[in-house]
Amino acid sequence: MAQCSDTSSGGACEPGEVAPSVAAGRADLVLRGGTVLTMTEGSGGAGAGAGDRAEAVAVVGGRIAAVGSDAEIEPLIGPGTRVVELAGRALLPGINDSHLHATWLGARWPHTFFGAPDPETAAKVSGMLAPDRASRRAAILAAGRMLSELGITSYTEPGIGPGEDDGETGCFHSEVLDVYRELAAAGELRQRVTMLALYGVLDGPCDVDTVLAGIRERAAADPEPDPAWLNVPGVKIFGDLIPLSRQAWTSHPYDDGTHGDLLVHGDTVEQKAERLAEMIRAAHAAGLQIGLHATGDRTIQVALDAIAEAAAVPGAPSSHELGHVMIHGDLATEAQVRRMAELGVWLNTQPGIAAITRDWLASMMGDAVADSAWQLGAALDAGVLVLSSDSPILGFDWRRWIADADARIVAMGGSAMPEAARDRLHRLLRAYTAVPAAQDRAAAWKGTIETGKVADLVVLARDPFEVGAAALPEVPVDLTVLDGRVVFER
Secondary structure, rough: HHHHHHOOHHHHOOOOOOOOOOOOOOEEEEEEOEEEEEEOOOOOOOOOOOHHHHEEEEOOEEEEEEEEEEHHHHHHOOOOOEEEEEEOOEEEEEEEEEOOOHHHHHHHHOOOOOOOOOOHHHHOOOOOOOHHOOOOOOOHHHHHHHHHHOOOOEEEEEEEOHHHHOOOOOOOOHHHHHHHHHHHHHOOOOOOEEEEEEOOOOOEEEEEEHHHHHHHHHHOOOOOOOOOOOEEEEEEEEEEOOOOOOOOOOOOOOOOOOOOOOOEEOHHHHHHHHHHHHHHHHHHOOOOOOEEEEHHHHHHHHHHHHHHHHHHHOOOOHHHOOOOEEEEEEOOOOOHHHHHHHHOOOOOOOHHHHHHHHHHHHHHHHHHHHOOOHHHHHHEEEEOOEEEEOOOOOOOHHHHHOOOOOOHHHHHHOOOOHHHHHHHHHHHHHHOOOHHHHOOOOOOOOOOOHHHOOOOOEEEEEOHHHHOOOOHHOOEEEEEEEEOOOEEOO
């Protein structure tokens, strides 16, 4: 095999090349004899090049040392190498659930809010679920073990901080960050964690001065010691709530004639909108990534306008650089999705919500609104779609949510022809791997299978492209690798 240039800065080699530091017989782990799906941008389609798929991967020191054919990887196998025979199975980058409340999940499981196995019991699970440090630690560790079993190697915990120190569940308390730091320092995390700081109230109206003070505090905070394992790049802000509670601020009337509202203290909705924009502009000026809970089209419009204004200030960072995130975006319009792409804003959404609640939304806002909601196809085409679970609102089975995303796109006019379906599946898989790595601002070192990147990997019992999106939920996860270590094996 040819050697590539130095990868110490995080860059990747070309497929078929080996990192220069790898000597023959020195691989720690080799996975061979399967279908390696690199999830690079051009791979997966009918015209994919040979380098977009491979047969084997070698790992050294937690990094991918080589990607290629079985014959090319063979010389790297030595007496101390663990060899996993894939036997035709598929190898993908580790899954990144980019909007998942892990502490809350670990404390509540299996009682999700939608699709719970025991809805009656789930409805009764409330109150202080994680009241102290020990229970918060136990919840994070429990979630980590469960996520490993589905190949999830990264996630975003979107909203931990002092705004919830008096919260009902205890799962969003600022001490949770301290527990994550403790686990990261001890090497006990089962996933790489991105976190957004929360200074307002979860699902409640926020005080603007409190949030602005929090933004200043977060901007002045020291970076985490090892951001590859725990990173806090920005803040969570609540714009509005969900359409199903008639609290998304939207141009469409609900069945009671109202249009929703904003989760900001103010005397009028116009004043609330300006205060929301003020928080967004302040966070952008501070160089923080914003995760904005926004579902109504009016809320989304205020946010996009504020981001554009903030980025236009001389000397301000660009919106592409900060990579702000619209969380949920249920009623975003096609035009708004296109503007997200222009501004470098991600749309992080949950196709499971669309699948489960579409008829409910139609009963409140009419079929026309429900049929145009959740613009997954437009977001996929615009390159801004990031898929996630929002667990424990939903379960965390990413295979099911990819299937639901595909079904939603076809229902909204997407092609069901085999070549189009294959290309779409590739892009949906990327929306759970490579694209959330970009949302994490970590695409240089994770999210695809390329030499030089971290060895976060998942083995599926079958090639997803052989079974198609609809059958993906039935494909077992056989093995999960985190930082070059096998952390789950079925």
